[in-house]
Amino acid sequence: MEFTPRSIKANFTESLKDFTLRKNLTKATHHTIEKRDALKAAAPDWNKWRDAAAASRRESLLHLDRYLAQFENQFTALGGEVVHATTIEDARSKILDIIKAENGRTVVKAKSMVTEELELATFLNAQDIETWETDLGEFIIQLAGEHPSHITAPAIHKNRQQIAQLLHEKMGVPYTEDPELLTGYARQFLRQKYLDADVGISGGNFIIAETGQVILVENEANIRLSTVLPRIHIAVTGVEKVVPSQQDYANLMRLLPASATGQKMAGYVSALTPGVSGGPERMIVILLDAGRRQMLASEKWEMLACIRCGACLNVCPIFNRGGGHAYGSVYPGPMGSILTPGLSEPGNAPDHAFASSLCGACVDICPVKIPLTKLLLQTRGDVVNTHHKSWDNLAERSVWKSWSLMMRHPGIFRIMRWFGARIPVRFHWGSDARKLPRLAKETFLQQVRDGRFD
Amino acid sequence: MKVHLFIPCLVDQFTPQVGIACLKLLRATGHEVVIPTNQTCCGQPAFNSGFREEAREVAYHFKTIFHDAKIIVGPSGSCISMLKNHYRELGLIFPESVQVFEIVDFLSQYGQSLRFHSSPQRIGIHDACHALRELKLYDQPRELLKRIPGLDLVELNDGQACCGFGGTFSVKMAELSQDMAREKVKTIQAADVDTVVSLDGGCLMNIQSTAEGMGVTLHAKHVVEVLADAMISTGEQA
């Protein structure tokens, strides 16, 4: 699921020079955080809701198979179909098979991060199946030939002028910065695609075990059109998205829109079940594993509680400086730095977990109380252990080994310090402006040993 | 009470005056202070870098040195959080009878007898991430500082934003770290203060060094330095 070969560090170096990016990004993320904070301040029970949401997600994860089986029973009893996909390739080929068997030619897609894992639109277009992203942000990204840079706001890195220019160039519409006109052009273009489409593909914010419902949360009503108009609706979702009951879903919805976009409630919430008159002829849920069960079995299992609200991205000082693309993976920011290596082969994405100062702002904001810094630290440990034979790692290990030796032998430490204090130069600390301070003439502990405070 | 003073390695090596301030304050509140002089480091740097085995070795050494401590007090949110929250992730657990405090936390609970003389100065406050989020120390430093007559405590714009230190993050992702630190220094300048206080040796060192690199005059101090300076010593009180 990676799409850039460069290291995160090099990407961030580039991003730091891009002031437009920084401005676009921080303006949007700060605005969202402010709205979210206002909602939280107005909700005296926020922390109770958060506890309930956190507990509910863990309940799902602790009994995942039971709830998935219950969902499957309910969903199929209503006439739907459930397909299990173990890997990304598996999911792609099963989706393609369904579309081909139905002679599908055109697909409209709702916004979904799981389908980004599959790079589904690109994959289907390459198979001669015309596939369109219908979420405005995703549509912009598709036209630009880019990847989303944020999990809830895919085009957050672009400002209005950039979007105006893009639509002008790619769609041939007159240049305008009027958001309504721009949206209108996109809408006009996509309307026909909804009508042409044989298949609509969505993700799934939640799937409810008790009722067999698929929940989709959005603001543009494009998901409604994509899931209802075409003959066939395929919902692709990670296995971890199952929630036990409607009550759990209600608990989570108190926090999801607020955390994601700072809205008390999203514009449109659909609870879809198969076999509804006026709905699609076939409704299929693809339950994707793609590394999730591997993560569930690891000490980083709590990461699967994530409801993809994106708040940890908005609040992250690193994300706000680098932008989502700097991570070079589908999922950016704190959650992405744990998910990306966690969902892939051990040893992949070794730099992600180090792109954090461990400030913990993400932990404070996460609506389902994922201990993100703890999981980042565990991921760092994993990286060190899986790469134990690389040269970089061996070199760093030898530094820590010597450090450990020194720290366990205060006498050696004191001798090293004696030499250190006599180094006449001050070392650069990362870049030219910041230098490491000089060692104090006498340490505090030396003064204590000298009896200065007796 | 008998208190064991933990002086984190950075504080010991670079800012011994913070250790002295701790000692003065603890003694002034009438506590017996034990300072194990063979202490070195809590193990946090290696732990945060993913080298857990080495971190555990050093953490184990720390525990051995402090084996007979009942109350451990030290200046620096992240090091105290290492003991309180992260040692157990390394499989090292303090007995329940052992209490661990950041010094400001300790003084806010057991430092009622401290008296301060007037010290008119404007001071900015930066909330160090681990003190704030892992130890929940927000009111404590503010309440203590406000007990100093004449002291004007100034909140920074975005005062809870990370300064970009992050231990080895500041070396591994140096440019990012530098960028964050510069922004922090700018908000301190914007607050029109030339002294900023915080609760973490790492952050203070980062802010101080970055300011120097930018040619900005700034004193980054641990809260205890300001408290100790303004404290009326027992002799004076009597």
Ligand code: SF4
């Ligand atoms: S980790 Fe938490 S804050 Fe981040 S996207 Fe997931 S649920 Fe939201």
